[in-house]
Amino acid sequence: AYKRLVSNSGSPCPFCQKIIDQGDIPFTDNFVNLGENLQVQVNGKTQVMQFNYEPIRDGVVHVNCRCSYQLVIH
DSSP, X not given: OEEXXXXXXXXXXXXXXXXXXXXXXXXXXXSXXXXXXXXXXXXXXXXXXXXXXXXXXXXXXXXXXXXXEEEEOO
C-alpha cells in the first residue's frame, strides 16, 4: 500500500507542491520526517520550512493546510 499527498484546494502552496511532486510513497513512511527541512524557490528566492514539531504523516503540512493523503493500492 502507498499514499500520496493531494491538494483539496486545487492551488497548493510551494511546500505542499514539492511533497505532491514526490508521488507515491510507502504507506508507513512519513511525507516529511521530524527534523527535516523543505526548500523551495518562490519568485527567485529560496524559502525553507523546518519540520521541528512533528513528522508529516497524513497530509496536514502547515497551519490552514488544505491537503490530505490518498491511499493507493498498486
